Amino acid sequence: MRFLAWLVLGLLVVWAIRSKIKASAIRTENAEVPRLDEPELMVQCIHCGVHFPASEALSQAGMLFCSEEHRRLHFSS
Numbered sequence: 124m125r126f127l128a129w130l131v132l133g134l135l136v137v138w139a140i141r142s143k144i145k146a147s148a149i150r151t152e153n154a155e156v157p158r159l160d161e162p163e164l165m166v167q168c169i170h171c172g173v174h175f176p177a178s179e180a181l182s183q184a185g186m187l188f189c190s191e192e193h194r195r196l197h198f199s200s
């Protein structure tokens with residue numbers, strides 16, 4: 124009976140370690156998510172001066188604009 128108790132204890136320890144590894148693996152996965160939301164390179168609209176992410180920038184003639192409207196307005200004025 125004593126052996127059985129040790130076996131159960133051993134299995135519990137293995138299970139606890141396994142679930143801990145799993146939990147930490149999930150935590151690392153989750154920790155990587157905010158990295159994607161990291162503030163990206165900000166650029167300035169040449170027309171209104173607002174700062175916005177470079178991925179949303181519209182460019183024309185080497186100038187950056189926050190929106191299609193501002194690009195149009197800049198070249199029409």
Ligand SMILES: [Zn+2]
Nearest residue numbers: 168171189193
């Ligand atoms: Zn603008």
